[in-house]
Amino acid sequence: MLYIGVDLGTSAVKLLLMDETGVIKNIVSKEYPLFFPHPGWSEQRPEDWFTQSMEGIKELTEGCDKAQVAGISFGGQMHGLVALDSEDQVIRPAILWNDGRTGEETDYLNQVIGKDKLSEYTANIAFAGFTAPKILWMKNNEPENFAKIAKIMLPKDYLAYQLSGSFCTDVSDASGMLLMDVKNRCWSKEMMDICGVTEAMLPKLYESYEVVGTLKEDIAKELGLSREVKVIAGAGDNAAAAVGTGTVGDGMCNISLGTSGTIFISSKNFGVDENNALHSFAHADGSYHLMGCMLSAASCNKWWNEEILKTKDFAAEQAGITKLGENNVFYLPYLMGERSPHNNPKARAMFIGMSMDTTREDMTQAVLEGVAFGLRDSLEVARSLGIRIERTKICGGGAKSPLWKKIIANVMNLKVDVIESEEGPALGGAMLAAVGCGEYPDVKAAADRIVKVIDTVEPDPELTAKYEERYQKFRKIYPTVKELY
Numbered sequence: 336m337l338y339i340g341v342d343l344g345t346s347a348v349k350l351l352l353m354d355e356t357g358v359i360k361n362i363v364s365k366e367y368p369l370f371f372p373h374p375g376w377s378e379q380r381p382e383d384w385f386t387q388s389m390e391g392i393k394e395l396t397e398g399c400d401k402a403q404v405a406g407i408s409f410g411g412q413m414h415g416l417v418a419l420d421s422e423d424q425v426i427r428p429a430i431l432w433n434d435g436r437t438g439e440e441t442d443y444l445n446q447v448i449g450k451d452k453l454s455e456y457t458a459n460i461a462f463a464g465f466t467a468p469k470i471l472w473m474k475n476n477e478p479e480n481f482a483k484i485a486k487i488m489l490p491k492d493y494l495a496y497q498l499s500g501s502f503c504t505d506v507s508d509a510s511g512m513l514l515m516d517v518k519n520r521c522w523s524k525e526m527m528d529i530c531g532v533t534e535a536m537l538p539k540l541y542e543s544y545e546v547v548g549t550l551k552e553d554i555a556k557e558l559g560l561s562r563e564v565k566v567i568a569g570a571g572d573n574a575a576a577a578v579g580t581g582t583v584g585d586g587m588c589n590i591s592l593g594t595s596g597t598i599f600i601s602s603k604n605f606g607v608d609e610n611n612a613l614h615s616f617a618h619a620d621g622s623y624h625l626m627g628c629m630l631s632a633a634s635c636n637k638w639w640n641e642e643i644l645k646t647k648d649f650a651a652e653q654a655g656i657t658k659l660g661e662n663n664v665f666y667l668p669y670l671m672g673e674r675s676p677h678n679n680p681k682a683r684a685m686f687i688g689m690s691m692d693t694t695r696e697d698m699t700q701a702v703l704e705g706v707a708f709g710l711r712d713s714l715e716v717a718r719s720l721g722i723r724i725e726r727t728k729i730c731g732g733g734a735k736s737p738l739w740k741k742i743i744a745n746v747m748n749l750k751v752d753v754i755e756s757e758e759g760p761a762l763g764g765a766m767l768a769a770v771g772c773g774e775y776p777d778v779k780a781a782a783d784r785i786v787k788v789i790d791t792v793e794p795d796p797e798l799t800a801k802y803e804e805r806y807q808k809f810r811k812i813y814p815t816v817k818e819l820y
Contacts, residue, residue, distance in 0.1 A: 336354070336355050336403055336404075336405040336406075336769075336772065336774065337352055337353070337354055337355075337360065337396075337399065337400075337403045337404045337405065338352075338353050338354075338355075338404075338405060338406050338407070338408075338765045338766075338768040338769045338772070338774070339351070339352055339353075339392065339395065339396075339404065339406070339407040339408075339764075339765060339768060340353065340407075340408060340409070340410065340575075340579075340758075340760070340761040340762055340763065340764030340765030340766070340767075340768065341388060341391075341392075341407065341408070341409045341410070341411075341491070341494065341569075341761065341764055342409075342410045342411075342572065342575070342758075342759070342760035342761035342764060343384055343388070343409060343410070343411040343412055343490050343491045343494060343572075344412060344572070344593075344594070344760075345369060345379075345412050345431065345432075345433070345594050346366060346367075346369060346594065347364045347365060347366040347367065347387075348364070348365050348367070348384060348387050348388050348391055349362065349363070349364045349758070349760075349761045350362070350363045350364070350365075350388070350391040350392060350395045350761065351395075351758055351761035351762055351764070351765050352395050352396065352399065352765070353762065353765040353766070353769070355769060355774050356784070356785075357766075357781075357784060357785030357786075359756060359758065359762070360399065361395050361396075361399070362395075362758065362761070363391045363394045363395045364391070365387035365388070365390055365391040366387070367379065367380075367383035367384065367386075367387050368380075368383065369431075370428065373436070375434070375435035375436060375671075375672070375680070376430075376434055376435070376436050377430070377431040377432075377433045377434040377435075377671075378428040378429060378430060378431060378434070379415075379428060379429050379431060380425070380428050380429070381417050381425050381428075381429050381490070381493045382425060384490060384493060384494060385493065385494060385497050388494055389554075389557065389558070392407075392558055393558060393559075396558070396559070396560070401558075401559050401560050401561075402561060404560050404561070404564055405564065405565065405768075405772045405774075406546075406564060406565040406566070406567055406768035406769065406771055406772040407498070407550075407564060407565070407566055407567070407764075407768055408543075408566070408567035408568070408569040408764045408765065408767040408768035408771060409491040409494060409495065409568075409569030409570070409575070409764050410491070410569060410570055410571070410572045410574075410575025410576065410579075410759070410760025410761060410763050410764045411489060411490045411491025411492070411494075411508060411569065411570075411571065411572055411575075411760075412431065412432055412490050412491075412572055413432055413489065413490075413508055413511040413571040413572060413573070414431075414432040414464045414465050414466050414469075414489070414511045414512070415429045415430060415431045415432055415466070415489060415490040416429060416430045416466050416469040416470060416473070416487070417429045417487070417488045417489065417490060417492070417493045418473070418480070418483075418484045418486070418487055419484075419485055419486040419487075419488070420483040420484070420485050421483075421485040423485075423486070426480050426483050426484065427473075427477065427480050429490060429493075430469045430472075430473075431464075432464045432595070432630075433464060433594075433595070433630050433631075433671045434463070434464065434469070435463050435464075435671065435672045435680035435681075436463075436472060437463045437468035437469055437471070437472045437680075438463060438680055438681070439472075439475075440461075440468040440469075440471040440472050440475070441461045441462065441463045441465075441468045441680070443471070444460075444461035444467065444468060444471070444513070444529070445460055445461050448529060450611060452525075453513070454607060454611055456516065456523045456525045456526050457513050457514070457515060457516060457517060457523055457526060458510075458516075458517040458518055458605070458607050458615040458616075459510075459513060459517070459607075459611060459614055459615060459616075460611040460678070461513055462513075462674050462678055463672065463674075463680035464630070464674060464680075465511060465512060465513040466487075466489070466511070466512035466513060466514065467512060467513035467514050467526060467529075467530050468513070470487065470530045470531075470532060471530060474530070474531055481531075484532070484536060485536065486502060486536060486538070487532060487536050487537055487538075488502070488504060488538050489504055489508050489509070489512070489571075491508065491569055491571075492504045492508070492538055495547060495548075495566055495568070495569070497554070498550055498551065498554050498566055499547060499548035499549060499550060499551060499554075499566040500548060500551050501539075501547040501548035501566065502538045502539060503538045503539050503540075503541055503547040503548075503568055504537075504538040504539075504540060504541070504568070505540070505541050505542065505543040505545075505568035505569055505570055505571075505619070506520050506540055506541070506542060506543070506617035507543055507570040507571045507574035507575075507616060507617050507618060507619045508569075508570060508571035508574070509538075509540060509617075510571070510614070510615075510616035510617045511571060511614065511616060513526060514526045514527065514530065514532075514537065515540070515617075517605070517615055517616060517617055517623070518605045520540065520617055521540065522534055522537055522540070541568040542568065542619075542621055543567075543568050543569060543570040543574065543575075543578075543619035543620075543767050543778075544567060544568070544619070544621075544767050544770040544771050544777075544778055545567065545568050545771060546565045546566070546567055546568075546771050546772075547566050547567065547568050548565075548566050549562060549563055549564060549565055549566060550562055550563075550564045550566065565768070565771055565772055567767050567768045567770075567771030567772075568767075568771075569764055569767055570619035570760075570763065570764070570767060571616075571619075572593075572759075572760045573591060573597045573599050573626060573628070573760075574599075574616070574618055574619040574624065574763075575619060575759070575760040575761075575763035575764050575767070576589060576591050576593075576597075576599070576730050576731070576759035576760045576763055577589050577599050577601060577618070577619065577624065577763065578619050578620065578762075578763035578766050578767060578778055578781075578782060579730065579756070579758060579759045579760060579761070579762035579763030579764075579766065579786070580728035580729075580730050580754055580759065580763075580786060581728065581754070581782040581783070581785075581786030582599060582601050582728055583601055583618070583619075583620040583622075583778050583779050583782050584601060584603070584620070584779055585601065585602055585603040585604075585622075586600070586601070586602065586722070586723075586724070587600070587601045587728075588600050588601075588724045588726065588727040588728070588749070589727060589728040589729070589730065590710060590727050590728070590729045590730075590734075590743060590747075590751075591632075591729075591730050591731040591734075591759065592632050592633050592706070592729065592730075592731035592732065592733025592734050592739065592743075593632060593633055593730075593731035593732060593733070593759070594631075594632065594633060594634045595628055595629060595630050595631065595632055595634070596628070596629045596631075596632025596633070596668075596706055596709065596710055596731075596733075597626055597627065597628045597629070597632075597710075598626065598627045598710050598713045598714055598717070598727075599624055599625075599626050600624060600625045600626070600717055600722060600724065601618055601620070601622065601623075601624045602618075602622060602623050602624060602625065603622045603623070604622075604623065605623045606623070606625065606720065608625070608716055608717075608719070608720050610676075610716075612627070612675060612676035612678075612713070612716045613625045613626060613627050613675060613676070613713060613716050613717065614626045614627070614628065614675070619763070619767065619778060620777070620778040620779060621777075621778070625717060625720075625722075626675075627675035627676065627710070627712070627713020627714070627716065627717070628674045628675050628713075629668060629673060629674060629675060629706070629709045629710060629713070630669070630670070630671040630672055630673055630674055631668050631669065631670040631671050631684070631706075632668070632706050632709075632710075632731070632733060633706075633731060633732045633733040634670065634671075635666075635668045635670060635684070635702050635705065635706055636649065636702055636703065636706070636733065638670060639698070639699065639702045640652055640699075644695070644699075649736070650736070652695075652696075652699050653699060653703075653736060653738045653739075655695075655696045656696050656699065656700045656703075656738060658700075659700075659741070659742065659745070659798055659801070659802075660745070660798050660801025660802050660805060661801065662697055662700050662701055662704060662805070663688045663690070663693075663697070664686060664687070664688045664689055664693055664697045664698060664700070664701040665686070665687050665688050665701055665704075665705065665708075665805075665808065665809055665812060666684065666685070666686050666687075666698075666701040666702050666704070666705030667682075667683075667684055667685045667687075667705060667709075667812060667813060667816075668684060668702070668705045668706045668709045669682040669683050669684050669685075670683070670684045673709075675712070675713045675716075676712050676713055676716055677712075677813060677817075679817065679820065681820040682813070682817065682820055683820055685816065686698065686701060687812060688701075703736075703738065703739050703742050704742055704746065704802075704805070705809070706733075707739075707742050707743050707746040707747070708746060708805075708806055708809040708810070710743070710746075710747070711746055711747055711806055712810065714747055724749060725749065725750060726749055726750035726751070726752055726791075727747070727749050727750070727751055727752065728751075728752050728754060728788075729743065729751050729752070729753065729757075730754070730757050730758075730759035731757070731759060734753075734757050735757065740753065740792045741792055742802075743792075744792040744793065744794045745794045745795060745798045745799045745801075745802050746802045746806060747794075748794050748799045748803075749794065750791050750792070750793055750794065751791065751792040752788045752790075752791050753788065753789055753790040753791065753792065754786055754787060754788055754789065755786075755787040755788075755789045756786075762785075766778070766781045766782070766785060769781055
């Protein structure tokens with residue numbers, strides 16, 4: 336049988352076709368536009384996601400036996416607000432995860448409602464990118480649009496709704512809305528009241544591997560697929576990436592170097608850090624996870640190379656970097672504000688420490704190191720909880736760089752396991768589809784069969800010591816400059 340995984344990213348949708356043994360048969364990507372109508376705002380048209388996904392599925396399955404396609408599932412960019420009216424029309428462009436407009440609403444939730452109450456209701460505090468502050472922003476700034484809302488959903492759930500007619504979401508993605516009682520895996524009545532929404536406006540909750548429906552007749556006909564193709568709930572992109580890298584079970588770790596950067600630690604038990612610096616979310620395998628998320632990771636490298644250096648040859652820019660652990664230039668990776676652990680949408684990126692002998696390579700190296708240091712900030716929070724991690728998987732576009740993997744291993748002092756396929760959320764989506772269709776008894780069984788480690792980057796004690804000294808300097812920069820933002 337064949338299974339489709341859909342990774343609904345910020346710049347493109349990636350679609351992956353996998354057979355029952357985990358062999359990847361085809362991969363297709365389709366881009367769509369991203370809009371910045373005001374500084375700090377970030378929006379997309381849900382209709383573009385659907386149009387490009389449909390075209391992608393057609394191209395993905397071209398030439399294969401379409402009768403073998405049994406299921407489709409998703410990994411999707413989290414936190415985005417998609418609002419439909421009573422006619423199922425999109426009311427306004429989706430407000431995305433990296434949108435920073437909700438400062439007032441976030442302050443209201445954290446300061447007036449109170450962080451303790453939010454943590455009690457949802458296991459998390461408010462961050463500017465979460466969905467609940469966006470709902471309040473819409474209520475405060477676009478009351479006419481707010482009054483039209485009949486359905487609220489997350490980006491990948493819009494695709495599931497268009498494909499199957501099922502108004503659904505999964506617990507991992509819903510964890511990032513600040514509307515769900517994460518511990519008990521249900522909607523929070525208190526948060527619905529605070530946001531002025533009803534449970535009827537929210538999708539039905541499923542585990543990530545559960546079947547939510549089958550393809551609608553017109554969709555099946557257009558795609559040339561059977562109406563019996565199952566649509567499985569799927570997961571938020573980081574939980575889907577964790578499935579795709581085999582980060583399931585207790586105490587496993589995955590680092591994702593995508594547009595955003597995350598450190599993801601799976602746990603069989605529910606837990607919250609006392610300062611809520613890390614997100615406490617449900618996992619796609621039926622358990623829980625802690626996650627630190629920085630809003631700009633590989634996007635920092637893309638910005639530096641493409642916008643500043645005017646090149647797309649990232650490897651060439653890294654080729655001359657040789658003096659690891661000795662760079663005097665530091666980079667704060669806060670191009671779109673920052674989430675974990677600082678929770679400051681007004682934070683901005685900066686270089687510090689340049690001198691007359693600073694080179695182009697030093698600046699490029701500082702960008703790569705700055706992202707690694709930022710991820711280490713979240714790892715330190717996990718370590719403060721008594722969590723001991725010795726190794727991590729790695730995925731995302733940035734994971735294709737051998738140099739960046741080496742920097743991560745030594746900044747974190749972790750063994751970095753490289754897996755055979757670095758397709759992350761798309762592969763995780765296909766694996767969830769296989770579990771939902773009964774190909775595997777559970778997510779762990781699928782991961783054990785499909786995910787293969789092919790290399791390990793070991794930290795070097797001498798280099799780790801150098802980076803320890805650099806990191807201790809890095810962590811002093813943000814507290815020193817934050818009043819300038």
